[in-house]
Amino acid sequence: MSLTDREFWAVVHGLILGTLFLLAFSGGFVGIYSLRERLLTSEGVAERLPRMLVGGWAMAIVAWLTVLTGTWIVYPWYRAMPSEGTTDLTAFPRLLLLSEPATSAWHTFGMEWKEHVAWIAPMLATSVAFVILYYGVQLARRGEWRRPLLVYFTLAFVAAGIAGAFGAFITKAAPIY
Amino acid sequence: MTTQELDVKPNGPAAAAFLAAGIGAFVLGLTVTLHEAFPPVEGQTAFWDFAKNFGLGTGVGPLSGKVISGTLAYIVSFVALGLAWRGREVNLRSVLIVSAVLLALGFALTFPPIFTVFATE
Numbered sequence: 001m002s003l004t005d006r007e008f009w010a011v012v013h014g015l016i017l018g019t020l021f022l023l024a025f026s027g028g029f030v031g032i033y034s035l036r037e038r039l040l041t042s043e044g045v046a047e048r049l050p051r052m053l054v055g056g057w058a059m060a061i062v063a064w065l066t067v068l069t070g071t072w073i074v075y076p077w078y079r080a081m082p083s084e085g086t087t088d089l090t091a092f093p094r095l096l097l098l099s100e101p102a103t104s105a106w107h108t109f110g111m112e113w114k115e116h117v118a119w120i121a122p123m124l125a126t127s128v129a130f131v132i133l134y135y136g137v138q139l140a141r142r143g144e145w146r147r148p149l150l151v152y153f154t155l156a157f158v159a160a161g162i163a164g165a166f167g168a169f170i171t172k173a174a175p176i177y
Numbered sequence: 178m179t180t181q182e183l184d185v186k187p188n189g190p191a192a193a194a195f196l197a198a199g200i201g202a203f204v205l206g207l208t209v210t211l212h213e214a215f216p217p218v219e220g221q222t223a224f225w226d227f228a229k230n231f232g233l234g235t236g237v238g239p240l241s242g243k244v245i246s247g248t249l250a251y252i253v254s255f256v257a258l259g260l261a262w263r264g265r266e267v268n269l270r271s272v273l274i275v276s277a278v279l280l281a282l283g284f285a286l287t288f289p290p291i292f293t294v295f296a297t298e
Contacts, residue, residue: 071244076236077247100208109289116209116287119244120280123251127194142188144227148195148273 006176009073014167017066021051021164024062025157028055028128032149037140045140052139056153063122070167077176085096093174098124106173107172118163124156151177189262192272196258199279201251206286208243215297 003011005150031052034040040048093165097107128149135142208225217223225242228234234241285291 025187071240072234072237075240076234079238080236103212112289113287115240116205116243117284119247120283122285123198123248124280127198127255130194131191134188134194138186144269145191148202152195152198159284 003175006074006077009069010171010176013066013069013074014164014171017062017069018160018164021059021062021066021160024055024058025153027051027053028059029150029153029157031055032128032132032146032153035140035146037143040140042137046135048138049139051127052132056125056132059153059156060122060125060129063125063156066160067118067122070118070163071115074176078111091177093170093176096174097170103173106166106170110170114163114166115172117159121156121163123161124152124159128153128156179240187262187264188269189265189267190259192267192269193258193262194255196272196276196279197251199276199283200254202283203279203286204250204283205243205247206283206292208246210286210292210295211244212239215298216297217232233264246292 002062015031031048035048035052036044037045080092082089082092082095086092089099094107094111097103097111131145131149132139135145139145212223215224222229223239223242224230225239225246226237227242227245228237230242233245258298
């Protein structure tokens with residue numbers, strides 16, 4: 001039972017950070033969603049704030065770590081080029097996918113979308129986390145921010161979700177060894 | 178700081194954060210599209226290949242320049258707008274509309290069926 005160096009980083013990028021991202025989103029989203037002044041006492045707002053802050057900032061930090069490890073560690077292995085005369089493309093996932101018409105769209109559509117759209121997630125999550133930090137407990141009285149925060153937080157999740165889903169499918173079609 | 182003082186906390190810095198997200202997403206989408214529209218000449222390194230051109234990584238290719246540009250646009254606009262709007266109350270509705278439009282463009286321009294329309298090859 002062992003993982004190669006490449007498999008280890010693929011797991012860190014996709015599975016570990018991806019799971020933390022989901023957890024952070026859930027915590028942050030519930031905190032923002034339930035933030036209605038008329039339903040909360042000041043103690044209730046103060047009790048929710050740390051959860052929102054942790055959820056928001058954890059999602060932002062995890063999103064940055066995910067795109068950084070994905071782009072600068074895992075992606076170069078994905079797009080590696082073989083030396084001349086190589087016939088076995090197993091270690092070259094991009095070329096392996098492109099070599100068959102039945103799998104080429106995993107790269108031309110899936111990977112091309114995933115590698116770009118993923119980077120929108122950390123920007124959105126960081127902006128949401130900043131607004132939560134900036135207003136603090138006062139956010140409950142700032143009803144005009146509740147919907148924008150929920151929408152941007154959810155869009156961050158959608159962007160990461162697109163990337164994560166295609167990452168899983170592409171890894172299935174052409175794993176990084 | 179009293180409760181009354183907290184109540185007048187201006188929305189400028191928070192609005193700056195949201196507008197910066199829209200700007201960052203749009204610049205990212207724009208670089209993706211520009212790379213498709215203006216590919217490198219045969220045998221030359223792509224302009225957006227910051228990994229090779231500036232030594233920012235190995236094997237990342239043009240993706241490096243696109244995401245670095247988008248991220249820099251986000252950080253610079255966040256800081257600049259945050260400083261410009263520090264202590265100010267801005268029209269939140271207008272800022273959110275502009276941010277949403279930029280964000281929608283950013284999402285659209287990172288979608289392959291859209292950015293490949295501009296491809297020259």
